[in-house]
Amino acid sequence: MKELIMDRLGKMEDLQQRRLLRNLMSGVFLNLVEYQEELNRRLERRVFEEVGIHDTKHDIYVSMCRREEWDPLHDYLHPMIPSDTEPGRIDLGEIVQSLKEGGEVRLFSLFLECSYPLIQELLYSGRTFRGSLKTGRGQYGIEVKLEKDMTYIKEIEKLYHVFLNNGLPWKTVNHPYAYKFVKAVLTRIDGELAEDEEVLEISVHLEEYEPYKRTDLVPLWNIQRLELKTGGFPVPAADRVNYEHVLPLLKTGLQHGYLVEVNDDSIRYIKRSAEEITVVSPREKSDTWQVLKIASPFNSGMSRPGYPLMSNRQREDFISRYGHQQGQIVRSKGEIVRIVHSFAASEGLTLADVEIRPADGSQAITYELNRFITDEVRVDNGKWRMCLKFKRTDKDSQPDYLAEDLLSFLVSQVQMSFPEYRCEGEWA
Known part of the structure; x- marks a missing residue:
């Protein structure tokens, strides 16, 4: 409206009339327009507040990096499985025992950087691939097959149950990397191994799938496991049966989301406020609680994951x-x-x-x-x-x-x- 008025004033040729009309508009009409716009903004803000605030504290962000590139001081991304940041160890005694019993042994996980239909075609084919196992005494030929790795998918399933126990609505987690991991399973080895041998190197060649193979990758998400202590003493709840345990969140950050891990029936329900979480439980004594901190994304520019950042935002x-x-x-x-x-x-x-x-x-x-x-x-x-x-x-x-x-x-x-x-x- 202001731009329209100024445009019309600029087209008036009579300067005297332009001056009079401009004074009139700036003194009365423009103030009225600004007042109306401010009322519209207040009405809009009131409507949004009645509907509720858009909850972004529980959005899940995921990515992936190579093991040697993992930054333990990253702003908000943490390994889904903490042990992934350490080199894997293979127990040769377990391999020997399983082979004697006619079983199969999982060696390691691989990430296939290709489309989902191509991965499904590989898994359904039932193909086996050749490789080698090198020990201190020599090198052995091996045969492996690939199976779907459910490790990270199960972590997402655990998170789903935590959301339910905390009374929060579930939103699908967008973690495409978790569904592209396969595990290499040892089915046969050429020769006999001794239990006291030490595995130095294992390699597997995936033939036409070899260009898609990636090793030593660490899936990440913005979830950190914490132990929070109750602030003060538990107080009786309104039902006079349970107790309220208050967990202050000021030190760990109010801008983040928090979920209390529930592994048994010790929690009745959970209440939330801006600065604390109240756990209602039959426990009488003050205790520490396992909490999942869903960190709010923050980009300082100092550390970036190697793979694109995904989210369910x-x-x-x-x-x-x-x-x-x-x-x-x-x-x-x-x-x-x-x-x-x-x-x-x-x-x-x-x-x-x-x-x-x-x-x-x-x-x-x-x-x-x-x-x-x-x-x-x-x-x-x-x-x-x-x-x-x-x-x-x-x-x-x-x-x-x-x-x-x-x-x-x-x-x-x-x-x-x-x-x-x-x-x-x-x-x-």
């Missing part, structure tokens, strides 16, 4: 916040488009179309990230398929080998809102 969206508060799902194509494009991971992707198809045995290029969420009412067999067709609008936004994994993340989030269908992703 959602953009600021008033409609999604209001819908979440109401607990209702709008079952329309527009709602599916909104869900997909509300995530930062959808950058460079466009949902082109949605089709409902009958169930068949075809293999999708995407996979379900929330398989650990059980549905005791609906069965997966016989469900109609909801096929989400995507287009890539910017191929430089993410690496090509992660394309199907990003589709899987977006489709898995849609699946949580439409459990009556089996959601799949494909390229348009």
Whole structure:
């Protein structure tokens, strides 16, 4: 409005009339416009406050780095498995014993930097690969097969149960790297090993898959395990049965998210405030509690992970916040488009179309990230398929080998809102 007024004033040729009109506008009308704009801002702020604050403290950020590049002083990223930062050790006695019993031995994990369909093709083929095991007494030929490594997927499943026990809504974790690890399993060795031999080196050649092989990688996420002590003495809860244990958060940072790990029935429920967490438990004595700190991302420029940073962060969206508060799902194509494009991971992707198809045995290029969420009412067999067709609008936004994994993340989030269908992703 101000720009429009100034533009019209500038086009007036009579300087005397321009001066009079400018004084009139600046003295009365512009103040009225500013007052109205301020009222509009207050109304908008009030509406947003009533809907609730967009919770970003519990967003999960992930990445990966090589073992020798791991920075223990990184601002917010930590290893999913702390032991990954140390060189792996192989117990030769365990190998010898397992081979004698006709069993198989896991040697190490490999990361395959290729697309998900290519990894599935390799795992379903049942192929074996040749390699060598070098000890202090000589070198032995070995045969290995590859199996899916569930180590990091199980860590995500554990996190899901922690979210549930803390009374927080679950949002699919976008960790594409966790689903590309395979474990090399020893099936045969040429010759006989002695238990007192020391393993010096193990190598495996994956033939045409060799260019995709990566070793000694450490998956990271912004979760740190802490032990927090109760501030003060426990006080009786309102039910006069349990006790309230207050965990102050000022020292560890109020800008971060916190989850209390619950491994038994010692916690009834958890209350949250801006500066503390209150654990309601039948425990009478003050104690330490295992807490997961979900660190808020902070980039100081001093240390950066080797692989792209991924997250399940959602953009600021008033409609999604209001819908979440109401607990209702709008079952329309527009709602599916909104869900997909509300995530930062959808950058460079466009949902082109949605089709409902009958169930068949075809293999999708995407996979379900929330398989650990059980549905005791609906069965997966016989469900109609909801096929989400995507287009890539910017191929430089993410690496090509992660394309199907990003589709899987977006489709898995849609699946949580439409459990009556089996959601799949494909390229348009």
